[in-house]
Amino acid sequence: MSGAIHLKSFAVRAVDIDQGGRIQPVVFLDYLLESAAEQAARLDIGVTDLFKKGRTWVLSRLHVEFDRFPAWGESLTIETWPSAKLPLYAIRDFAVFNDRGPAARATSSWLIVDLETRRPVRTAEHLDGFPLDVRRAVQDDFAPLPSPVREDARKEFPVFFSDLDINRHFTATAYIHRALETVPREILFERRPISIEVNFRAEAFYGDVIVSRLERIEAAGDDAGPRFLHRLSRADGDKELTLLRTSWARPPKA
Numbered sequence: 001m002s003g004a005i006h007l008k009s010f011a012v013r014a015v016d017i018d019q020g021g022r023i024q025p026v027v028f029l030d031y032l033l034e035s036a037a038e039q040a041a042r043l044d045i046g047v048t049d050l051f052k053k054g055r056t057w058v059l060s061r062l063h064v065e066f067d068r069f070p071a072w073g074e075s076l077t078i079e080t081w082p083s084a085k086l087p088l089y090a091i092r093d094f095a096v097f098n099d100r101g102p103a104a105r106a107t108s109s110w111l112i113v114d115l116e117t118r119r120p121v122r123t124a125e126h127l128d129g130f131p132l133d134v135r136r137a138v139q140d141d142f143a144p145l146p147s148p149v150r151e152d153a154r155k156e157f158p159v160f161f162s163d164l165d166i167n168r169h170f171t172a173t174a175y176i177h178r179a180l181e182t183v184p185r186e187i188l189f190e191r192r193p194i195s196i197e198v199n200f201r202a203e204a205f206y207g208d209v210i211v212s213r214l215e216r217i218e219a220a221g222d223d224a225g226p227r228f229l230h231r232l233s234r235a236d237g238d239k240e241l242t243l244l245r246t247s248w249a250r251p252p253k254a
Contacts (some may be wrong), residue, residue, distance in 0.1 A: 004037045004081045004131035005040035012074050018043070020071035022249065025193050029064065032094050032106055033172065035078040045126060047166055050112065055121060058113045059172045060089065061142045062198040064106040069192055069251070074098060081133040088120050090127060093137040096199045105137040118203075144197045144245040148215030148229040153182045156235060159208045170204040179230040182214040187248055191225055195247040202241045208233035226250040 008031075016027045040046040040057070047172040048058050070076055076098050084091035111120045113128075123130075157178050165171040176198060180188070204210060211233050220229040230244035 004133040006035065006080050008035035008038055008078045008080070009073060010076045010078065012070050012072050012076065014072055017063060017072045019189070020070055020205045022192070022251070023071075023191060025066070025069075025172050025180065026173045027174050027195065028066070028069070028096075029062070029196075031076070031078060032064070032080070032104075032108075033059075035080045035094070036092055036108070039080055043080070043130070045130070047237075050126065051115070051124070054115050055112050055126065056115055056167055057171070058111045058167070058200070059108060060111050060200055061109040061140075062106065062196070062200075063108070063138050063140045063142075064104055064196045066194050066196075067102045068100075068181075070098065070103055073251060074100075076103060080198070081135070082130060082161055083132060083134055083136055085123050085127055085130055086125070087122055089190070090130070091136075093135065095137050105139050107136055107138040107144055108200060128139065139181055140197075142199075145245055146229055147240070147243055148213055148231050151213050151214045152213040153184065155212050157212065158211045159183070159204050159206055159210060161206055164206055168205070168240075172198075172200065175204075175232055176244065177211050178210055178212045179214075179244045180246070182212045182230065183228060183246070185232070188227060190250060191248040192251050193246050194225070194249045195245075197245045198242075199243040201240055201243065204234060204241055210241070211235050211238070221239075237252070 010031050011025050018024045039227045077097045083093045089109045092108050096104040163174045215229045225248040227247045232242040
């Protein structure tokens with residue numbers, strides 16, 4: 001096994017599941033980010049390591065393809081690895097599986113940001129000798145995501161203290177959670193996302209109010225589920241924070 005590969009095990013807890021008894025999408029994503037943080041720390045390039053140098057990690061893009069949503073009590077293994085190191089970005093991929101087969105695949109891109117200027121720094125300053133495995137779990141060149149042109153749904157949410165991460169800004173999964181909350185009720189209760197793509201563009205902080213907008217870009221049908229574009233912005237000034245594209249399908253019958 002390549003020295004670039006890190007394995008992390010999780011058991012799906014009762015608090016992790018939705019009304020259908022399956023892991024919630026945002027919790028699934030938390031598992032991915034936890035495995036990434038654990039490997040970075042073991043390579044001495046975790047957030048606390050970078051803090052000592054006046055730097056931090058910031059997630060820029062995330063693309064997850066879901067094969068199935070495990071049930072309460074299932075054990076999962078997350079395999080994660082750095083797959084590329086570019087001048088300003090590091091790419092990390094993921095595969096999630098257990099004895100029932102694959103559960104999800106993902107790819108992501110990360111910036112190293114100067115804490116004072118909030119600007120990216122070159123990865124070569126911190127990732128010298130960084131182990132790589134060039135496999136990609138999901139093929140994505142991270143082209144810009146489109147922004148909604150029509151507002152089919154809209155909700156507003158405050159940034160709570162509990163939404164903050166170690167960088168003191170709105171967590172990556174909190175953005176995704178707020179985006180999914182605008183999806184129509186009948187979709188949330190009858191379907192699950194099969195793909196989530198995210199483009200994180202700016203930070204939100206404690207006390208901000210987030211506006212989550214949605215545009216439906218494909219009608220539901222028997223064979224093809226709906227797709228949505230999402231845009232999150234600050235209510236004050238409408239600064240664009242995050243763009244998403246999600247696709248949904250009916251869960252298979254048990």
